[in-house]
Amino acid sequence: MSVFILIIVVVIINYYCFHVRKPDNKNQDTNTKKQPPPKKYQEVTTPTSKHARNDYFQKLGVEYEKKVGKKFEELGYYVVYNGLIKGLLDEGVDLIAIDFKRQDIHLIQCKNWKKMVMTHELLEKVYRKLSCFNFHPANYAADNLASYQQINNPYHSQVDITQIEPAKYTIRKSLYISYDRSVHMENGQYLTMMGVGIFKYKEMKIVTTNILEEFK
Template sequence: MWNVVLILFELLFVVSIAIALAYLYQWVNKLFIKQDRCVDTPKLQKLPIKKEVTKENTLKKQGDAYEHFIGKQFEEKGYLVIYNGFICGFDDGGVDLVAISADAKILYLIQCKNWQKMTMQSHHLETLYHKLQIYNFDFLSLSIEEIKIHLSIPKEDKSIKEIILKIKEHKETLTIHQILYISNEKVVSLEMGQYLSFSKNQVLNYKKMKIVVENMA
């Protein structure tokens, strides 16, 4: 009888030990798994989103660079240059640059076309010419700060103010020139020859508008 009880007691003890070991194993396993989950993993660095370079953006940059190139040439000759296209954007009235002589007696209304592949047809020229003809001197309403910010060669506020004032006072007696600058003579269609006259090298005439070939290279 006592032998049976002893055997049962031993079996119960062994089962208890086994259960305890099983619980201990599960507890240790959960502990390590939890630690692994809490380990800081390096965060993936977000790469900056690259802006899509569109054809329109590229052409605009090329056009802006060409306007600045032409404008700077007039600045170096002492003209006050108003970068009308930069200031007014699409509302520039068809005039990219306004160049005014130091004595405010000569004024250039300028369009710039940095075309490389596009072919210039007669309707292009007529549109550009018409816009230059009807331009209403909107630049006179610009502030001195708007004019100064785009200049390559700084001018004093007083000097700019005096020139603008003279233009307002003697607008009717100004000598006004209209010029279209193009960066590549190859963009002019051969059929345009019947509408153009030649005055000298690199200079063409379309009605009252001069067409000057001026390459940035």
């Protein structure tokens, strides 16, 4: 009889260990699995992404400035890469192209745009910046300027513009935009068409071509 009772006790203990407590373990495992993993995406911050975008667009702008500047150099102009030299302190003038024979000075702003649109408000803003710019040749050392030239020309390394008298030169204002559809159609009433991809806004010339073939 005692043996029979002992067997029953053993069976009950085994049942309790393997069937009664086991569901609790399952519930514990289930609760553990439901806990979400730590959010790692918080390591990437918005300012870093913003700076990366700014660097990217700045690089595109510099490339276009060099392209326009090189085109002027090929036509015989001496080019001051004002935007590269002064950065954010360029006062809205990216390039200063000088023709010593004709005594012309071109103040140029460049926009490497593919999606943005040049509204009338922006046109007027560019025009005012170019109009208000005071070119002081004495502020540009010859050795500094030559290091920015885009074509290998011994003439450029010998030019000293510090003695130029801007008052004796004709000052011309130009805006170069890389995409021919960047000028909003609503600006038609303010623009005069001068050629394919070339317009005039007040006394400012606008060239809207990436290839820059229309160069007059």
